[in-house]
Amino acid sequence: MVVRVSQLTKEFKRGNTSFFAVKNAGLSVYPGDFVSIIGRSGSGKTTLLNLIAGLLKPTSGSIEIGGKDIASFNDAEASRYRNAIIGYVPQGQSLLANLTVLDNVRLPFYFFRREGDVTKKAMTLLEQVGIPHLAHMYPRQLSGGEMRRVAIARALINDPAVLLADEPTSDLDVQTTAEMMKLFREISMNGTAVLMVTHDLEAIHEEARIFRMEAGVLTGQA
Amino acid sequence: MVKNRLITGILFLLLGVFIAFGPITVFPVCGVHTMKETATESAGKMDGHNSEGSIQTAGSTGDHTASAAAASKVMKCHWTARAELGVGLVIALLGLLLLIFRSVQVRIGLSIALGLNGILALLIPTVLIGVCGNVKMTCRSLTLPVLVILASVVTVAAAANAFYLYHFNRKGQVGT
Amino acid sequence: MKQTPLTNGRLSFYSLKRRPFRAACLILIVTILAFTLSGGSVLTASLENGMNSMSQRLGADLMVVPEGYKADMEEVLLKGDPCHFYFSPTITQQVAQIEGVAQVTAQFFLTSLSESCCSAQVQLIGFDPETDFVIQPWIARTYGSVVENGVLIAGSDIVLESDHTLRLFNCSYPVAAQFEKTATGLDSSVFMNMDTMKSLFVSARKAGINFLAADEPGGSVSSILVKVKKGHDPETVAGLIKSRIPHIDVIVSKSMITGIADNLGSLVGYIRVLSILLWVIAVLVLTAVFSFTINERKKEFAVLRILGATRKRLVRLVLTESLLLSVMGGIAGTAAAAVLVLPFSAYIGERLQLPYLQPDAGVVLGILALSLLLSFVVGPLASIYAAVRISRAETYLTMREGE
Numbered sequence: 001m002v003v004r005v006s007q008l009t010k011e012f013k014r015g016n017t018s019f020f021a022v023k024n025a026g027l028s029v030y031p032g033d034f035v036s037i038i039g040r041s042g043s044g045k046t047t048l049l050n051l052i053a054g055l056l057k058p059t060s061g062s063i064e065i066g067g068k069d070i071a072s073f074n075d076a077e078a079s080r081y082r083n084a085i086i087g088y089v090p091q092g093q094s095l096l097a098n099l100t101v102l103d104n105v106r107l108p109f110y111f112f113r114r115e116g117d118v119t120k121k122a123m124t125l126l127e128q129v130g131i132p133h134l135a136h137m138y139p140r141q142l143s144g145g146e147m148r149r150v151a152i153a154r155a156l157i158n159d160p161a162v163l164l165a166d167e168p169t170s171d172l173d174v175q176t177t178a179e180m181m182k183l184f185r186e187i188s189m190n191g192t193a194v195l196m197v198t199h200d201l202e203a204i205h206e207e208a209r210i211f212r213m214e215a216g217v218l219t220g221q222a
Numbered sequence: 223m224v225k226n227r228l229i230t231g232i233l234f235l236l237l238g239v240f241i242a243f244g245p246i247t248v249f250p251v252c253g254v255h256t257m258k259e260t261a262t263e264s265a266g267k268m269d270g271h272n273s274e275g276s277i278q279t280a281g282s283t284g285d286h287t288a289s290a291a292a293a294s295k296v297m298k299c300h301w302t303a304r305a306e307l308g309v310g311l312v313i314a315l316l317g318l319l320l321l322i323f324r325s326v327q328v329r330i331g332l333s334i335a336l337g338l339n340g341i342l343a344l345l346i347p348t349v350l351i352g353v354c355g356n357v358k359m360t361c362r363s364l365t366l367p368v369l370v371i372l373a374s375v376v377t378v379a380a381a382a383n384a385f386y387l388y389h390f391n392r393k394g395q396v397g398t
Numbered sequence: 399m400k401q402t403p404l405t406n407g408r409l410s411f412y413s414l415k416r417r418p419f420r421a422a423c424l425i426l427i428v429t430i431l432a433f434t435l436s437g438g439s440v441l442t443a444s445l446e447n448g449m450n451s452m453s454q455r456l457g458a459d460l461m462v463v464p465e466g467y468k469a470d471m472e473e474v475l476l477k478g479d480p481c482h483f484y485f486s487p488t489i490t491q492q493v494a495q496i497e498g499v500a501q502v503t504a505q506f507f508l509t510s511l512s513e514s515c516c517s518a519q520v521q522l523i524g525f526d527p528e529t530d531f532v533i534q535p536w537i538a539r540t541y542g543s544v545v546e547n548g549v550l551i552a553g554s555d556i557v558l559e560s561d562h563t564l565r566l567f568n569c570s571y572p573v574a575a576q577f578e579k580t581a582t583g584l585d586s587s588v589f590m591n592m593d594t595m596k597s598l599f600v601s602a603r604k605a606g607i608n609f610l611a612a613d614e615p616g617g618s619v620s621s622i623l624v625k626v627k628k629g630h631d632p633e634t635v636a637g638l639i640k641s642r643i644p645h646i647d648v649i650v651s652k653s654m655i656t657g658i659a660d661n662l663g664s665l666v667g668y669i670r671v672l673s674i675l676l677w678v679i680a681v682l683v684l685t686a687v688f689s690f691t692i693n694e695r696k697k698e699f700a701v702l703r704i705l706g707a708t709r710k711r712l713v714r715l716v717l718t719e720s721l722l723l724s725v726m727g728g729i730a731g732t733a734a735a736a737v738l739v740l741p742f743s744a745y746i747g748e749r750l751q752l753p754y755l756q757p758d759a760g761v762v763l764g765i766l767a768l769s770l771l772l773s774f775v776v777g778p779l780a781s782i783y784a785a786v787r788i789s790r791a792e793t794y795l796t797m798r799e800g801e
Binding site: 045053055075076080081082083084088089094095096097098099102103106107108109110111112119154 | 403404405409413415416520697698701702703704705706707708709710711768
């Protein structure tokens with residue numbers, strides 16, 4: 001599965017003025033890829049990520065997954081796409097406080113009819129991210145880094161083709177940031193493409209493909 | 223566990239108090255209002271005029287059973303109230319003990335005792351002693367249903383508590 | 399490791415569990431509503447049922463009684479408070495001759511005693527089998543044949559001895575049948591033909607009881623029941639009777655009933671208005687609360703959208719949560735009403751001083767089921783606006799709001 005972004009543009013209207021958050025962006029993500037998009041706040045990198053995730057509709061251009069343009073999806077198709085093809089790790093705290101860590105990880109599995117032992121898979125993922133012992137804790141009992149790991153495990157529960165991460169290390173210390181990057185690299189080596197956006201220069205892995213985003217314009221390796 | 227002690231203890235204490243003192247106060251039986259009419263009063267009433275329908279006030283009637291009938295006729299609902307006073311106090315006391323004792327085993331035993339007393343409290347106004355036959359008497363229309371409801375609540379709550387404590391005990395957690 | 403699937407129901411339950419106080423308050427609102435709906439409905443149905451029963455049972459259009467005993471007669475009819483009064487039987491013929499009178503029949507009253515000679519103190523009513531048109535049709539329905547001598551028919555509230563008899567003035571009389579409940583005073587009355595009444599009178603005498611004003615049945619009557627000819631106004635005929643015959647009072651059944659019906663109508667009206675008002679208030683309060691609380695959970699819903707929840711799923715989640723609340727409240731309230739209203743039917747009727755007849759079990763269950771349904775609907779109805787709003791929210795913007 002390849003994600004192919006071509007001439008992607010997103011225009012926002014703010015009162016009487018309009019501005020382009022993303023201008024003619026082009027990008028391809030291959031299986032096992034590890035892509036980092038760096039840029040300052042307001043550069044449009046998060047908008048680009050959300051466009052790829054199908055959370056926003058582009059003004060023009062296309063986003064093709066396996067040959068299909070996701071801009072044409074209706075709500076049900078877009079939801080299914082987000083549930084099965086994409087794994088999204090949102091910025092900040094995104095766990096559901098009512099659910100245990102294990103239930104948080106299992107949650108996306110139940111949105112569409114599926115077969116399989118999700119609990120076993122969830123435990124395996126928690127082991128992969130290094131926190132199996134926290135399975136029955138609640139998010140309020142976890143540290144920032146631990147919560148981020150849970151979010152990553154949750155994003156992987158449906159074996160997505162691409163893992164999208166929005167500022168995954170923004171509220172973590174240097175040590176945890178390094179561990180997080182190592183984890184992402186492992187994930188990409190397992191076959192899941194990883195696409196992350198960040199403004200943190202520490203959060204760059206040497207093996208990642210680097211892109212830069214500035215005022216809506218994406219530059220770098222194509 | 224503290225929550226369980228508190229809730230169950232207070233619950234049974236209150237239920238016991240209601241069962242004990244209710245039939246004498248808020249939902250009284252007939253026997254409480256003793257018949258005060260004298261024979262002459264009631265004989266006069268029979269004189270071609272209507273007599274008071276309520277048994278509560280008509281003690282004796284007619285001129286033949288003069289003084290003897292002046293005394294109150296005690297109905298069986300009076301004895302029901304007496305018996306429920308006893309059982310109710312026992313239930314209240316057991317509730318108090320539930321509040322005090324921490325041992326889960328002891329509390330299981332107390333719950334069983336409460337359940338049995340609940341059944342007794344249920345049987346007294348229905349089978350063992352009973353209340354007045356007339357549907358219009360408050361002992362039948364009010365006291366009886368209230369006692370049945372309260373006694374049933376005691377029995378069911380006691381059984382539920384016993385089960386809950388039993389399973390809690392089995393889980394191996396240390397009782398508070 | 400088998401774990402339960404995270405269905406909408408489960409997610410809703412966890413969500414409620416996390417805010418127990420808020421959930422408890424909302425459930426309480428629905429509980430109060432359900433209680434009022436169920437209890438109020440059973441109450442009004444019983445009152446209306448009692449009213450209908452009374453209208454049907456009274457049978458006669460007019461009742462003639464000795465002067466001054468109008469109130470007592472009404473007490474007998476409404477509450478069954480035993481009493482007795484007498485006047486001359488010749489009045490029966492006099493009444494029969496008044497224009498507009500179709501049929502007349504006389505009744506004789508006695509009261510038993512709450513003494514050892516009698517099972518209980520009840521109203522005893524003797525009727526004339528030849529002329530009676532009120533009680534016999536009734537008996538025919540319940541008993542099927544004519545009431546023989548020495549046999550009694552008892553009202554529903556009379557408690558019989560274990561051998562299906564009643565002891566009256568030291569004699570045991572078999573009770574052939576009991577009427578079904580009518581919510582009138584006739585439930586605590588015992589009926590017999592005049593011959594039986596005569597022998598009872600003799601037994602009373604033997605036991606030393608002197609119903610002083612009465613010589614013997616046949617020598618006096620207690621009340622005369624009148625059926626008015628078609629086309630004649632009962633009030634007019636009553637006026638005629640009163641003007642022609644001295645020392646009597648006349649009760650017009652319809653007026654008596656109308657008076658009671660008015661009281662009943664007011665009470666029923668109040669209960670209905672209260673129920674509707676409460677239902678509306680419950681919906682409004684719940685709508686406000688849901689609107690507020692779902693607003694504060696915008697981020698939670700945004701995350702669900704990101705993870706792939708469809709808009710429909712979000713709506714269903716919110717509706718499930720509110721349905722859970724109303725189901726719990728509805729069941730609690732209806733159960734409470736069932737426990738507090740149904741067993742106390744006799745007591746409530748007594749206290750309201752109105753004819754009160756609880757409908758059959760089937761009808762009661764139907765009433766409770768309907769009230770339950772109306773309570774269940776409150777939650778989803780209140781949350782639908784918030785549910786649709788949250789599903790329409792632009793996920794991207796909602797997420798950014800959190801930053």
